[in-house]
Amino acid sequence: MKKTLIFVGPLKKVPDNGVAMKNHLFVERFKEVFDKVIAIDGDKPKKRPWCIAEMVVATLLHPNATIAVSFSVMTGDKVLRLLRRLNRKNIYYWAVGGTLHQRLVELGYDLDTYKKLDAIYVQSDKIVRGLEALGINNSIKVDNSKRIDYYPVLHPKNNSDKKFVFFSRVHPEKGCQEIINCTKRLNDLGYKFTVDFYGALDKDYQEFPSRISGVHNISYKGFLDVKKNEGYDTLASYDVMLFPTYWMGEGFPGVVIDAYIAGLPIIASNWNCNEEVVDERTGVIIPHHDEDALFIAMKKVLDNEYDLDAMSIECQKRASQYDNRIVLSVENLKKIGFYK
Numbered sequence: 334m335k336k337t338l339i340f341v342g343p344l345k346k347v348p349d350n351g352v353a354m355k356n357h358l359f360v361e362r363f364k365e366v367f368d369k370v371i372a373i374d375g376d377k378p379k380k381r382p383w384c385i386a387e388m389v390v391a392t393l394l395h396p397n398a399t400i401a402v403s404f405s406v407m408t409g410d411k412v413l414r415l416l417r418r419l420n421r422k423n424i425y426y427w428a429v430g431g432t433l434h435q436r437l438v439e440l441g442y443d444l445d446t447y448k449k450l451d452a453i454y455v456q457s458d459k460i461v462r463g464l465e466a467l468g469i470n471n472s473i474k475v476d477n478s479k480r481i482d483y484y485p486v487l488h489p490k491n492n493s494d495k496k497f498v499f500f501s502r503v504h505p506e507k508g509c510q511e512i513i514n515c516t517k518r519l520n521d522l523g524y525k526f527t528v529d530f531y532g533a534l535d536k537d538y539q540e541f542p543s544r545i546s547g548v549h550n551i552s553y554k555g556f557l558d559v560k561k562n563e564g565y566d567t568l569a570s571y572d573v574m575l576f577p578t579y580w581m582g583e584g585f586p587g588v589v590i591d592a593y594i595a596g597l598p599i600i601a602s603n604w605n606c607n608e609e610v611v612d613e614r615t616g617v618i619i620p621h622h623d624e625d626a627l628f629i630a631m632k633k634v635l636d637n638e639y640d641l642d643a644m645s646i647e648c649q650k651r652a653s654q655y656d657n658r659i660v661l662s663v664e665n666l667k668k669i670g671f672y673k
Contacts, residue, residue, distance in 0.1 A: 335368040335369065336367045336368050336369075336399070336672070337367065337368065337369045337370075337371070337395050337397070337398040337399070338363055338367040338369070338370045338371070338398060338399045338400075338401060339371045339373065339388070339391050339392060339395060339398045339399070339400045339401070340356070340359065340360055340363065340370060340371070340372045340373065340401045340403070341373045341375050341384075341388050341400070341401070341402050341403070341404075341412060342356040342359075342373075342374075342375050342401075342402065342403035342404050342427075343356055343374065343375055343376040343377075343403075343404070344356050344357060344360065344372060344373075344374040344375070344376065345374070345376055350502065350533075351429075351502075351584075351586065351587055352403070352404075352405060352429050353376070354587060355403070355429075355477070355587065356403050358478070358479050358480065358657060359401070359403060359427065359661075360372045361480070362480065362657045362658070362661050363401075363661075365658075366661070366663055366666065366672060367399075367672075371391050371395070371398070373387045373388050373391065375388070375404060375408070375412070378408060378411075378412075385412075385415070388412070388415075388416075389415075389419065392416065392419060392421055393419075397423075398423065399423045399425065399671065399672075399673075400416060400421060400423055400424045400425065401425050401427055401671075402416070402424065402425070402426050402427065403426075403427040403429060404429060405429045405430065405582070406428075406429070406430070406432075406433060406436040406437070406440065406442075407436075407440065409426060409428075409429070410440070410442050410446065413426060413446050413447070413450065414443075414446055417446060417449065422451070423451055424450050424451055425450065425451050425452050425453075425454065425671055426447070426450055426452075426453045426454070427454045427475075428453055428454065428455045428456075428460070428472075428584075429582075429584065430581075430582040430583065430584040430605075431456070431457055431459070431460060431582075431583055431584035431585070431604075431605030431606045432460075432581060432582070432605065433453075433455060433460055433463075433464065434460055434463025434464045434466070434467060434469075435463065437467065438467070444467055444468065444469060447464075447469050447471075448468065448469050448470075448471065450471060451471070451670065452471050452472070452473055452669065452670050452671065453469070453471055453472040453473070454472070454473055454474075454475045454669065454671075455472050455473070455474060455475070456474065456475065456476060456477050456584050456585035456606055457474065457584065457585060457605065457606040457609055458474055458609060459605070459606065459609070460472065460474075461473070461474050473669050473670075475660065475661075475665075475669060476585065476610075476654070476655055476660050477584070477585040477586075477587055477589075477590060477655065478590070478655045478656060478657035478659070478660035478661060479587060479590055479655065479656070479657055480656065480657050480658065481590075481594055481652060481653065481655070481656040483562045483565060483594075484565075484594060484596075484649055484652070485562070485565045485566045485568070485569035485594075485595055485596070486566075486569065487569065487596040487642075487645050487646065487649065488569060488570060489642060490572045490573075490598075490641035490642050490645055491637065491641070491642060492572070493525070494525045494526060494527070495526040495527075495572045495573070495634055495635055496526065496527050496529070496570070496571045496572050496573075497512075497526065497527065497528045497529070497571065497572065497573050497574075497575050497631065497634075498528070498529050498530075498531065498568065498571040498573070498574050498575065498597070499512060499528065499529070499530045499531065499532070499574070499575050499576070500531045500532060500557060500568065500574060500588050500591065500592070501532050501576065501578070501586065501588050502532050502533050502535055503530055503532045503533065503534045503535055503538060503541055503553070504535040504537070504538050504580060505535075505537075505538055506578065506579055506580040506581070507576075507577075507578045507580055508575070508576070508577030508578050508579065508602065508622075508627070509530070509538070509541065510544070511577055511622075511623075511624045511627050512528060512575050512577065512627070513544055513545060513548065513551065514624055514628075515624060515627050515628040515631055516528050516548055516550065516551055517548060518628055519628070519631060519632060519635065520548070520549075520550065522632075524632075524635045526550060526635055527550045527551075527552070528550060528551045528552075528575070529551075529552050529553075529554050529571070530545075530551070530552070530553045530554060531554050531555065531556065531557040532556075532557075533556070534553075541553070559591050559594075565591070565594055565595050568591065568592065568594075568595035568597055569595040569596055569597065571595075571597060572597075572598075572634070572641055573597065573598050573599070573600060573616075573631075573634050573641065574588070574592045574597045574598070574599045574600070574616075575599075575600050575627075575631075576588065576589070576592075576599055576600065576601045576602070576607070577600065577601070577602045577619065577621070577623075577627050578601075578602055578604050578607075578621070579602060579604050579621040579622045580604075583604055583605045583606070583607075584605060584606055585606040585609070585610060586606075586607075589601070589607075589610050589611065590652060590655045592648065593615065593648040593649060593651050593652035593655070594649065594652045595648075595649075596645040596646065596648045596649040597645065597648060598615060598616045598617075598639070598641055598644035598645060598648060599611050599615065599616035599617075599648075600616060600617045600619060600627065600630045600631065600634075601616055601617070601618055601619070602618070602619055602620065602621035602622070602623075603618050603619065603620055603621055604621040614643075614644065614647045615644055615647050615648045615651055616644060616648075617630045617633075617639070
């Protein structure tokens with residue numbers, strides 16, 4: 334029997350956030366596994382209600398299909414409840430972010446909706462434990478992943494003028510202001526280094542350009558396309574990635590995988606899933622929302638107190654375990670019950 338998958342979630346033509354990017358990667362990989370994949374773009378369903386009609390029609394035409402739902406919690410709950418009302422089976426929720434267990438309680442959602450799903454796939458042991466505490470025992474940890482076809486050449490990182498990079502959505506809760514403040518403090522001490530920001534400028538942080546305008550060694554570089562090898566070459570030219578996030582929706586960030594591919598050690602906050610994917614061999618974990626801790630870690634980099642070259646080699650070794658041909662192999666998909 335041919336295996337059909339109905340995949341529903343945000344699928345923007347030009348992915349500008351982690352959810353849409355992850356969903357594109359899912360669809361690309363699942364097309365290599367299933368005989369037929371019906372991908373339904375669920376981006377902004379209130380403005381595009383026909384996408385829900387598409388989903389309903391697809392489920393009626395393919396009653397035996399596997400259904401994958403990949404939305405943030407609020408939209409995901411509505412879609413999952415609708416599918417349950419249609420009396421559908423083979424429903425799997427690929428959860429987004431790192432706070433599903435907390436959001437279900439905060440929003441007061443009916444937990445039975447989640448208990449009755451065939452499985453919930455999350456990216457952290459912490460979320461699995463949190464869901465189990467709520468009596469939801471059908472969650473399984475599946476690492477974030479992407480197809481990895483290229484590894485850039487590693488560059489020595491013991492140079493005198495260090496280069497830091499931020500590569501994510503430019504948003505205050507990603508720790509951007511803390512980075513700016515630490516840069517100013519280190520400048521006052523006479524250190525020579527640069528900090529470059531790459532990523533979409535969030536609509537709620539339009540003051541960012543003015544915040545960095547008077548800081549001579551901070552630059553905003555705009556979009557970095559890591560779908561092209563040159564994007565990874567650019568990342569590999571830096572010494573350390575700064576990722577002091579405390580954004581509520583953060584899960585297992587894809588930028589960690591990108592940093593590993595580029596052999597780029599990370600200074601990351603202990604927020605949500607970060608501690609499960611970054612350790613002392615690949616970077617430094619600091620308390621979240623702690624400017625002083627970030628300052629100390631950056632200063633230690635500048636004082637050559639970390640073996641960045643050893644970290645860089647380990648990062649690139651670690652990257653291979655997040656190749657989606659491994660994480661989402663047919664064998665693994667069978668183990669987690671998604672491919673029957």
